[in-house]
Amino acid sequence: MHATTIAIDIAKSVFQLHSVDADGVIQRRKLGRAKLMEFVARRAPSRIVMEACGGAHHLGREFTALGHQVELLPAGQVRAFVRGNK
Numbered sequence: 001m002h003a004t005t006i007a008i009d010i011a012k013s014v015f016q017l018h019s020v021d022a023d024g025v026i027q028r029r030k031l032g033r034a035k036l037m038e039f040v041a042r043r044a045p046s047r048i049v050m051e052a053c054g055g056a057h058h059l060g061r062e063f064t065a066l067g068h069q070v071e072l073l074p075a076g077q078v079r080a081f082v083r084g085n086k
Helices: 033-042 054-065 075-081
Strands: 003-009 014-021 026-032 047-051 069-073
Parallel strands (some): 003 047, 047 069
Antiparallel strands (some): 003 014, 014 026
16 A cells, blocks of 8 residues: 555654545554654655644654655644544
C-alpha cells in the first residue's frame, strides 16, 4: 500500500497518524516521538498534512528533506475535523 496523504496530529510525546491511499483505504497508527521520523523515512514520498505550530514547522522541514510534500494548515481549518470535546 502506498499512502498518498498522511495527516499527523502533533502532541508532546505521542503522535496520531491517519493515512489514505489511492483506493480510499484509511489506516490509523499511534507512534511515539522516537518512532515518527523512522516511520516517515521508510515511506515513499507523499503528502503530509499537519496543523501549523512551532513543532510542525520543524517537522515540516525534516519531512521535506526526506522528499515529502508538507502542508501546514491554520487552526481554523483543522477545527472542522475535530470530533471530540477538545
